[in-house]
Amino acid sequence: MSEPLLDFGEVMRRLRAECPWKAEQTHRSLARYLLEETHETIEAIDTGDPDHLREELGDLLLQVYFHAVIAEESGAFTLDDVARGVTEKMLRRNPHVFGAAEGAPALDAAAVNEAWQEIKAEEKARDHVTDGLPPTLPALLHADKVLDRLARDGAPVVLPPATDDADLGDRLLGLVAEARAADRDPEQALRDAVRRLLER
Numbered sequence: 643m644s645e646p647l648l649d650f651g652e653v654m655r656r657l658r659a660e661c662p663w664k665a666e667q668t669h670r671s672l673a674r675y676l677l678e679e680t681h682e683t684i685e686a687i688d689t690g691d692p693d694h695l696r697e698e699l700g701d702l703l704l705q706v707y708f709h710a711v712i713a714e715e716s717g718a719f720t721l722d723d724v725a726r727g728v729t730e731k732m733l734r735r736n737p738h739v740f741g742a743a744e745g746a747p748a749l750d751a752a753a754v755n756e757a758w759q760e761i762k763a764e765e766k767a768r769d770h771v772t773d774g775l776p777p778t779l780p781a782l783l784h785a786d787k788v789l790d791r792l793a794r795d796g797a798p799v800v801l802p803p804a805t806d807d808a809d810l811g812d813r814l815l816g817l818v819a820e821a822r823a824a825d826r827d828p829e830q831a832l833r834d835a836v837r838r839l840l841e842r
Contacts, residue, residue, distance in 0.1 A: 651721055654707045658715070669709055676705045677778075688833060735761045759794065771795065782828045785818040 657664045679701045686698040710721040733740045735758050738749050749757070768774060771791045775784060792799050801819055802812045821828040 650703075650707060651711070654704075654711045655714075658708075658711050664708075667708070667712070669712060672705065672708060672712075676709075679705050684833075688837065734765075737761075763794075771797070780829060782814075782818060782832060785815055786822060786828055789815075789819055789822055 659665065679698065683695070683698040683702050686695040689695075706724070707721065710719070710724050714720045736754075738746075738754055738757065766774060771788060775787055779787065789799060799819070801816050802808050804813055804816050808816075818828045821831060
């Protein structure tokens with residue numbers, strides 16, 4: 643780990659030991675801040691301002707370190723365990739980079755994503771299409787994930803016709819399906835549309 647990351651770990655351990663507010667925090671009490679910082683990071687991405695993004699990534703990193711230090715105190719896991727786990731996951735899920743046979747054909751982005759999803763499915767067996775999907779996901783993202791999983795499972799997806807009489811939720815689900823067919827992110831598309839509206 644680089645020196646700045648090691649230094650920041652020590653800063654967080656000291657803050658946890660000497661700052662009364664930080665000392666009383668738990669994983670649960672910090673959950674709202676993790677969510678808030680995640681949304682602020684997305685906002686920074688949308689602005690395209692690299693300084694803003696750097697700052698918000700730092701705030702997000704603070705949350706990762708904070709949770710890891712709390713876990714370290716209880717002996718549950720350490721920050722090194724977090725880094726080791728995600729490193730091992732990246733090695734497993736990217737065989738086209740780590741372990742590809744010399745002269746093997748290069749994969750395009752779509753094939754890489756498909757291989758990732760297949761490896762993930764092998765690692766995390768599920769009994770239901772929503773297994774592992776957090777209930778707190780934004781509705782558009784949740785719908786996108788469900789439609790993706792149904793398609794991967796080969797399950798037929800029959801959407802109601804988009805008529806004036808159709809339920810609003812059905813029409814929204816149809817728009818998510820339309821976005822998927824166009825290889826668009828419905829969450830990002832809606833955020834961009836709202837931003838354009840406010841800029842007029």
